Amino acid sequence: MSENVDTTQAPLKIGPPRSRLSRLLESRQLGVVALGAACLAPFVTATPYALNVMTTAAIFVMLASGLNIVVGYCGLLDLGYIAFMAVGAYTAGIISKSFELPLIFTIPAVLVMTVLAGLIIGAPTLRLRSDYLAIVTLGFGEITRITANNLSITGGPSGIFGIPGLLKIGGLDVEEPAVLYYVTVLVVAGFVLASARLGKSRLGRAWRFVREDEDAAEAMGIHTYKVKLLAYIFGAIWGGLGGVLFAAHLSAVSPQSFIFLQSALVLMAVVLGGMGNMRGVVIGALVISLLPELLREFASNRYLAFGLLLVIVMVFRPQGFWPARGYERERATLEAGAAAVPTEKRR
Amino acid sequence: MTQLLWDGLFVGSFYALIALGYSMVYGIIKLLNFAHGDVYMLGAFIGFALLSSMGGIPASLSLGALLIVLLVSMLITGTAGVLIERLAYRPLRGAPRLAVLITAVGVSFSLEYGIAAIAGPNPRAYPIRLEGGVFQVLGARVSLPQIVLMLIAAALMVALNFYIQKTSTGRAMRSIALDANASLLMGINVNAVITRTFFIGSALAGAAGVMAGAYYGKIDFLMGFIIGLKAFTAAVIGGIGNIKGAMLGGLVLGFVEAFGSEWFGGEWRDVFAFAVLILFLTLRPTGILGERVTERM
Numbered sequence: 001m002s003e004n005v006d007t008t009q010a011p012l013k014i015g016p017p018r019s020r021l022s023r024l025l026e027s028r029q030l031g032v033v034a035l036g037a038a039c040l041a042p043f044v045t046a047t048p049y050a051l052n053v054m055t056t057a058a059i060f061v062m063l064a065s066g067l068n069i070v071v072g073y074c075g076l077l078d079l080g081y082i083a084f085m086a087v088g089a090y091t092a093g094i095i096s097k098s099f100e101l102p103l104i105f106t107i108p109a110v111l112v113m114t115v116l117a118g119l120i121i122g123a124p125t126l127r128l129r130s131d132y133l134a135i136v137t138l139g140f141g142e143i144t145r146i147t148a149n150n151l152s153i154t155g156g157p158s159g160i161f162g163i164p165g166l167l168k169i170g171g172l173d174v175e176e177p178a179v180l181y182y183v184t185v186l187v188v189a190g191f192v193l194a195s196a197r198l199g200k201s202r203l204g205r206a207w208r209f210v211r212e213d214e215d216a217a218e219a220m221g222i223h224t225y226k227v228k229l230l231a232y233i234f235g236a237i238w239g240g241l242g243g244v245l246f247a248a249h250l251s252a253v254s255p256q257s258f259i260f261l262q263s264a265l266v267l268m269a270v271v272l273g274g275m276g277n278m279r280g281v282v283i284g285a286l287v288i289s290l291l292p293e294l295l296r297e298f299a300s301n302r303y304l305a306f307g308l309l310l311v312i313v314m315v316f317r318p319q320g321f322w323p324a325r326g327y328e329r330e331r332a333t334l335e336a337g338a339a340a341v342p343t344e345k346r347r
Numbered sequence: 348m349t350q351l352l353w354d355g356l357f358v359g360s361f362y363a364l365i366a367l368g369y370s371m372v373y374g375i376i377k378l379l380n381f382a383h384g385d386v387y388m389l390g391a392f393i394g395f396a397l398l399s400s401m402g403g404i405p406a407s408l409s410l411g412a413l414l415i416v417l418l419v420s421m422l423i424t425g426t427a428g429v430l431i432e433r434l435a436y437r438p439l440r441g442a443p444r445l446a447v448l449i450t451a452v453g454v455s456f457s458l459e460y461g462i463a464a465i466a467g468p469n470p471r472a473y474p475i476r477l478e479g480g481v482f483q484v485l486g487a488r489v490s491l492p493q494i495v496l497m498l499i500a501a502a503l504m505v506a507l508n509f510y511i512q513k514t515s516t517g518r519a520m521r522s523i524a525l526d527a528n529a530s531l532l533m534g535i536n537v538n539a540v541i542t543r544t545f546f547i548g549s550a551l552a553g554a555a556g557v558m559a560g561a562y563y564g565k566i567d568f569l570m571g572f573i574i575g576l577k578a579f580t581a582a583v584i585g586g587i588g589n590i591k592g593a594m595l596g597g598l599v600l601g602f603v604e605a606f607g608s609e610w611f612g613g614e615w616r617d618v619f620a621f622a623v624l625i626l627f628l629t630l631r632p633t634g635i636l637g638e639r640v641t642e643r644m
Contacts, residue, residue, distance in 0.1 A: 077448045135624075142618075271449055275445075307458075
């Protein structure tokens, strides 16, 4: 079986994980354990502040898992990712406020708007070199923020406030911080799982192929433009729904929440965690959003540290701290569990 | 009308100066140097530090002092550009494009927040302001500092054009842009030329930074972000990798912004610039002068 062996590198055997740590980290139960930990966290500390921080972190995980589809799986650099969150949050906020609807009913409109936004940016630029996409998304992020700042329907610089809660059924009001936290955690867990599954699907393999070698992917019959556009649109959907959660959490949306710094932080979560590896991305997102809260003295210079870390990681470990392993086993050996597939080619 | 043209010309010459560095680096090693706008910011802050350390400068000498500070700042930012290339970009030459782009974002972040940590996050007032008579030319208000700064910008661009067209290093740059491996085989020290390119590009951005500080009077650590984006837009409009295109693109963008903010209101100025970028990438990604491949460098 040599069809997917990289001839420029000595094949590296990916057997079962060797060390105890990596066996622990790659066990199937890890996701369940993490979800359990997230559900138990309010029993340890449930001050309003702690719940606020944890809900914010969960939303950040949602964003990172969406950006991971674009950057991690497909290798397209999106520097204005927060704009999709802005589109989602503003759409949800405007509709639910003007029609007095709970936020959950705005989701169809949010989906339409974010997909449209993704198409407007992705369609013209994805045919070009990926550098252009990076800078156009950067410009798009700024356009979105400035537009929200200038229009009257978005409330100008002060934004929209007093947004209704996510849902209210009888006595269960999702606006209650603890309830909102659980709802957020469950929704985010679902989307993280969906994103991880997408990465292993046929489409996910196509994405990784495009990332590794676009010309070869095209030669193999992958419609690279369509595949890239799909990655971009999936990312947009994740971002937009993250925006709905954001609007529900803060019950207010303002342009200051969507500056470039936020896009850069999400990107750092994806890159530092390990591009393409959903577990690493979740951990990266948690570290980036929780570390400044835990280490107050670290908070003042964290951006400098993040910037330097980004350069250092890229120079010494371009695949991220915890990259995805090439764990697609060959069909024949799937049952045996002893796979010998080379790592994915990174360079 | 003439006022708008003049404003566009003035702002455009700043954009052009920064776009040159973008375009040169992109033309030679196909690297999108996100940190370029921050080198401009660095230049403004170095100029600020130099002028502050010189103490009180009599108003009559302010132009001379500014020129000296400009030269010293160009040297320092040029060196900073070389260091950035050596430490962050060279180890990644030949790496996937995504890794290089992310590194550039990291460098940009490090510069911004490094300066914020050193100089403080609040805006600083520049120690000297260029002042001079304002006079009317064909109905436009033109001030002496504007003319001086535009002359400096024009002189730098003419010098750069001469350097690239007539000197042996310039020829080496153009040949590396065409084919880096063949240039290596022809005995060109590719690394040295790339280092020099970074030096020149960063020095020009630093000059623009000092000039912007002296003209607008206020600097802050995020000032390079938007202008970096706009300089890139200018480079794309003119045809990225093309030196004359970068100059032309800067001027075109200056005009577009001047007229756009006149017609649609100043708060849409930045939206306008990026809309032009997206439009150009959709309709003519090679830019105005892009098809002259042999001219590329």
